[in-house]
Amino acid sequence: GGVRGAGAFNPETPQSWGARGAGDFNSRTPQSWGAKLDPPQPPLIRGEPYSKSPLLRGEPYSKSPFFKGDLGGSQSLKTRPRGAKLAVTLLEHYGVIQTTALTKAVDQLAERGFLDKTKQKITIEFIRRWLIKRYPLQQEILELEKLGQEQTNPIYQQATTQYQQGEITKALGLYEQVLELNPNHFSAIFALAEGYLECGEFEKAVTYYQRAYKVDQIRNKDGLVRSLINYGNELIKQEAFTTATEQFNQVLNIEPDNLLAIEKLLEIENYLENSERLINNTYPSGMTGEFRDRSNPQNLSQGNWLGKLAAAVAIISLVGVAFYKVSTTCKPAEHKVFGIRTVATDSSQTNTSQSISRGDHSLFPRIDNKENIDRATEAFQNQNYNAAAQGFSQAWQANRNDPEFLIYYNNARARQQGLEPFTIAVVVPIDQSESRAKEILRGVAQAQHQFNNSEGLNGRFLEIAIANDGNDRDQAKTIAQTLVKDKSILGVIGHNSSDASKAALPQYDKAGLAMISSTSTSSDLTSRDDNRNVFFRTVPSNRALAKKLAKHVKTQPGLDKVVIFYDAHSVYSDSFREVFKTNFEDLGGKVFREIELNNPNLNITEQVRSLSQDQVKAAMLFPSVEYRFIALDIAKANANLNPNYKNPDQQPLRLFSGDTLYSEKNLKEGGQALEGLTMAVPWFRKAPDARNFSIAARELWQGEVNWRTATSFDATQAFIQALVQDADRKLVLNRLRNIKLLPNETSGLPLQFNNQGERESEPVLVEVLDGEFKLK
Structure with a gap:
């Protein structure tokens, strides 16, 4: 069928270029090109309800707040067009462009007796109230999009298809064609506004966003501000300071507290003042030219002055980088992911x-x-x-x-x-x-x-x-x-x-x-x-953790014979098993048995009892995340082992593990069964080195944090350290290889990577005592 009104688009139709802008594109089709404007939405530019429109109050247009001042041009109220033209002029404040069809519509309403002779006032009160209820002004404005839909709909759909295929430039050309056929096709306006902003044509983006803003102030406010900021930055680089000032002043009309616009205006003002001083050969301190030359050995020759001027413009340009770097031209088969750079679709x-x-x-x-x-x-x-x-x-x-x-x-x-x-x-x-x-x-x-x-x-x-x-x-x-x-x-x-x-x-x-x-x-x-x-x-790495644990276990009296529980299908678990076994046996220990946690025939109680009978003194619990609950069951079965008349020497196994079981959740679920468990972990919040970070984290999160929080903080800090102003993937990667973070820049330990990307730091041993993790 034809092009449907706003808020009623087919789900496959791109939605809201106007509602999503330069910072937020993703790989899906943009949502809501035709922004949903169904009530209740703040309807008018001045935030007044639909019923306050003069036409719907039964009052002449001259009482409209829009005509109490110069709000759309330099023409005074006395010289503004009357009748049908005045009615259409009011609509222009809502983003509507006057067309012959609109003018004729007002004339026809007057001919049929619905409007008075001035064509400014509804004559029948019942009809006025009915219109207020059934046909809110802004909703009806959006219906103008349907005019000539037999012609516009195929082109609009083709534009949508082009966009979905990544042909952004072609899509924009087709949306322009839609507007030529129907100047009040608002979905096309939204698409063009956002599209030109995306592709860095900021002057055009401003033009279309200004119309889109009139149609729906709330949804298009940020887009208009973004376009004005970008266009102003572009004008600064062109040294068109007067026009740039106009853009930033428009931003302040929309957002009076916009710090970026204020900053830009101050920069322009300071630059122009400094340029004037250079031209007039004066300095703010009142220095004479002679004293200035003594203070600065460089002469202000014409060439030198031009160099300073160029440098000043360059500084402003650098400070005035666009709101987002969206100035890259969109090429065929490319689009913006999250609105930042162009990538292949x-x-x-x-x-x-x-x-x-x-x-x-x-x-x-x-x-x-x-x-x-x-x-x-x-x-x-x-x-x-x-x-x-x-x-x-x-x-x-x-x-x-x-x-x-x-x-x-x-x-x-x-x-x-x-x-x-x-x-x-x-x-x-x-x-x-x-x-x-x-x-x-x-x-x-x-x-x-x-x-x-x-x-x-x-x-x-x-x-x-x-x-x-x-x-x-x-x-x-x-x-x-x-x-x-x-x-x-x-x-x-x-x-x-x-x-x-x-x-x-x-x-x-x-x-x-x-x-x-x-x-x-x-x-x-x-x-x-x-x-x-x-x-x-x-x-x-497991290499460091398992080595630390193996050395500790081997130094404990009587712990020369151990068993390992692990997940054979887990990269982590199998790796930890292998490294621990190698190191433990190199130290003279013996791994008596390796038991797979993912064995469906595993009888935990019987297995634990038989190990005790075989004089095994310690169990290594190296579960994957998926099998941690099996490891907890093993700990519980082990806790239930008690000496009896048949086996007076039967004692529970001493338990050791890697970091998988190191969490408050496991501590709570394991309860008393985990008492005495010793773990090799990457970080411990009660360690002296971790104190400062632990305090800061506790204040921020209103609770304690664990090693995953600490090492993730460090990972983010590493990336931050690798950033430079013009950072790209290659630069970041190269800088990561050489970073050196001090303890006060991390969760407590220094950070640098070796050639294999491994962190050069020592793991920590933690033991469960009295239901708490404590430093070993």
Whole structure:
């Protein structure tokens, strides 16, 4: 059928270029080109209800607030057109362009007796009230889009198809054709406004956004501000300071407290004042030319003066980088991912779009405070980053332990700065373990919050894209492929499990995208080419953890004979088993038996009892995340072993493990059965080195944090240290290889990587005593 009105588009139709802008494109089709404007929405530019329109009050247009001053041109009220033209003139304030059909419509209403002789007032009160109820003004304005739909609809649909295929330039040309046929096709206007902003044609973007803003102020406010800022920056570089000033003043008319616009106006003013002083050969201190020349040996010759002028313009241009770097021309078969850089279109990204978010949707199931969260994510989608930041801040204040809200809050702040944010991704296992995912995110969020609160790097803030792979190998690979294609992403923190990391690493390897895992400890994780290594980790490897544990176990009296419980199908678990066994036997110990936790015929009680009878004194619990509950069952079965008359020497096994069981959740579930368990872990909050970070984290999160939070903080700090103003993937990767972070810049230990990307630090031994983790 024909082009349907706003709010009623086919789901496959791109929606809201006007509602989503330069910072928020993803691989899916943009949502809501035809922004939904159904009531209740603040209807008029002045925020007045529909019923206050003079026509609908039964009053002449001259009483409209729009005609009490010069709000659309220099023409005075006395010289403004009357009758039908006056009616249409009112509509122009709502973004409507006068057409012959509109003028004739007013004339016909008058001919049929619905309007008085002035064609400004509805004559029948009943009809006026009926119109107010059934046909709100702004809703009817949007219906103008349907005029001539037999001609416009095929072209509009073709433009949509071109966009979906990545042919942005061709799509924009087709939308222009739609407007030639129907100047009031608002979906095309929204598309053109956002499209030209995306492709860096800021003057055109301003033109279309100004019309879009009249149609719907709320949804197009940020887009108009963004266009004006970008256009103003462009004019500064062209030294068109007067016109640039006009753009920034328009921004202040919309957002009186917009700091970026204020800053730009001050820069222009200061620059012009300094230029005038140079021209007039005077200095603000009243120095004479002679004294100035003594103070500055460089003469202000014409060439030297021009050089200073060029330098000043260059400085302003650098400070005035566009609101986002969207000035790259969109080429065929390319589009903007998250509105930052152009990348080739690939339909595979659509499959992971719901698994990646920067603030447009929550990745965690939400029940409490859902309405407020939905408002914040919707504001983020619509690029109303002020409202998004406020909403996410309120959500976080209501739940100070939730890192997702703090990350999205800082993402919204990053997009308010006027500069393209630095972006890194973090991949967490939400589907498998929400608690583990949040532990990782807390560290990332804390580092991001700290960096952004310090004004970032030259005003550029850090943005975090959160991805959920559920610790699933296939999903991890798919997520990695999607992240690799998004060129705005400078690096990746993740994945959580060693299995997921192993599945994803080849994708990052091929793309030269740095990957820092804060939790994967398998010794098998390494890049294919040591000379082009992209893999790093802030957690000690299994090699370091198992070696530390093996040495400790062997030094304990009578613990020469041990058993290992492990998951044969887990990269992490099998690696830990192998390294521990090698080191323990090198020290003279003996691994009596290796028992697979994933054996369906495993009888835990019988197995534990038989081990005791075989004089085995200690059990090594190296479960994968998936089999941690089996390890807890083993601990409980072991705790139930008591000496009896048949076996007077039967004693419980001493228990040891790696980091898998190191969590408050396991401590609670294991209870008394875990008493005496000794673990080799990457970090312990009560260690002296960790004290400062632990205090800061406790204050931020209103609770204690664990090693995953600490090592994820360190991973984020490593990326932050690797950032430079013109950072790209190659620069970040090269700088990571040489970073050196001091203890006060990390969670407590110095950080630097060796040639294999391993962290050069010593693991920590922790023991469960009196139901608490304590430093061994």
